[in-house]
Amino acid sequence: MNTESNTQPVIEARQLDLVFQTNDGPVQALKDVNLTVNKGDFVSFIGPSGCGKTTFLRCVAALETPTGGELSVNGMTPDEARRKRAYGYVFQAAGLYPWRTIAKNIKLPLEIMGYSRDEQESRVRNVLELVDLEGFGEKFPWQLSGGMQQRASIARALAFDADILLMDEPFGALDEIVRDHLNEQLLALWTRTEKTIGFVTHSIPEAVYLSTRIVVMSPRPGRITDIIDSPLPKERPLDIRDTPEFIEVAHRVREGLRAGHSDD
Numbered sequence: 001m002n003t004e005s006n007t008q009p010v011i012e013a014r015q016l017d018l019v020f021q022t023n024d025g026p027v028q029a030l031k032d033v034n035l036t037v038n039k040g041d042f043v044s045f046i047g048p049s050g051c052g053k054t055t056f057l058r059c060v061a062a063l064e065t066p067t068g069g070e071l072s073v074n075g076m077t078p079d080e081a082r083r084k085r086a087y088g089y090v091f092q093a094a095g096l097y098p099w100r101t102i103a104k105n106i107k108l109p110l111e112i113m114g115y116s117r118d119e120q121e122s123r124v125r126n127v128l129e130l131v132d133l134e135g136f137g138e139k140f141p142w143q144l145s146g147g148m149q150q151r152a153s154i155a156r157a158l159a160f161d162a163d164i165l166l167m168d169e170p171f172g173a174l175d176e177i178v179r180d181h182l183n184e185q186l187l188a189l190w191t192r193t194e195k196t197i198g199f200v201t202h203s204i205p206e207a208v209y210l211s212t213r214i215v216v217m218s219p220r221p222g223r224i225t226d227i228i229d230s231p232l233p234k235e236r237p238l239d240i241r242d243t244p245e246f247i248e249v250a251h252r253v254r255e256g257l258r259a260g261h262s263d264d
């Protein structure tokens with residue numbers, strides 16, 4: 001693999017702050033967040049509820065505006081990056097329209113953007129194949145299992161072929177066996193497409209299994225307590241979770257989470 005492409009910054013946050021003004025006073029959701037995500041990284045954000053994981057992802061997607069510091073996405077402001085369709089966003093709930101088929105759900109943003117019919121068709125075929133849902137385009141969301149719906153929503157996020165994929169706890173609501181399977185498929189997709197992925201999770205094994213870097217966060221105010229570069233190889237069968245290397249990384253994440261708590 002080309003190591004140069006690995007050090008090309010895609011997301012850069014410097015001294016990022018975000019304070020929400022609420023009726024109960026200001027809430028500091030992010031404080032002094034410094035992070036560089038390089039091209040092709042798989043970065044997980046882990047931390048207790050309220051530590052700012054979603055807020056950080058939403059800042060990258062220009063859905064929130066930081067109140068301090070700097071943030072760039074592909075060398076642009078998040079707003080510019082959004083206009084250039086630099087990323088796809090996957091939410092915790094699949095969020096598919098029940099009255100549209102899977103193919104038509106994936107097509108919707110492409111229709112809005114004015115892609116030709118042929119282009120829409122070929123993109124839908126492509127992304128359905130990427131998430132292993134060939135042949136399901138004409139089904140309605142309710143005809144698919146929860147895991148398949150989530151894969152369809154990943155397909156929709158991939159339809160623009162953006163090189164960044166932002167995923168906010170996409171598998172949080174699924175049972176462990178389905179989640180394991182989706183984790184394997186997501187890794188295969190990441191290897192195949194070389195996308196840069198930002199992934200929010202509450203699960204230590206999920207973060208360690210998937211990531212090249214793990215960002216451990218703590219709440220009140222939301223900040224980064226540790227950034228772990230994973231020593232695990234890119235090729236990861238599920239049973240890598242039983243190896244000493246995996247257990248050691250998981251241990252460090254747990255320590256980071258504990259350290260964040262003791263500062264409360």
Ligand SMILES: Nc1ncnc2c1ncn2[C@@H]1O[C@H](COP(=O)(O)OP(=O)(O)OP(=O)(O)O)[C@@H](O)[C@H]1O
Binds near residue numbers: 022049052053055
């Ligand atoms: N629009 C908003 N207005 C006011 N406060 C907000 C808003 N969005 C988030 N917050 C607050 O900012 C903090 C960070 O929230 P955020 O959702 O980013 O945390 P999180 O780590 O993603 O949590 P979870 O794991 O529960 O999803 C929390 O204290 C939350 O209540």
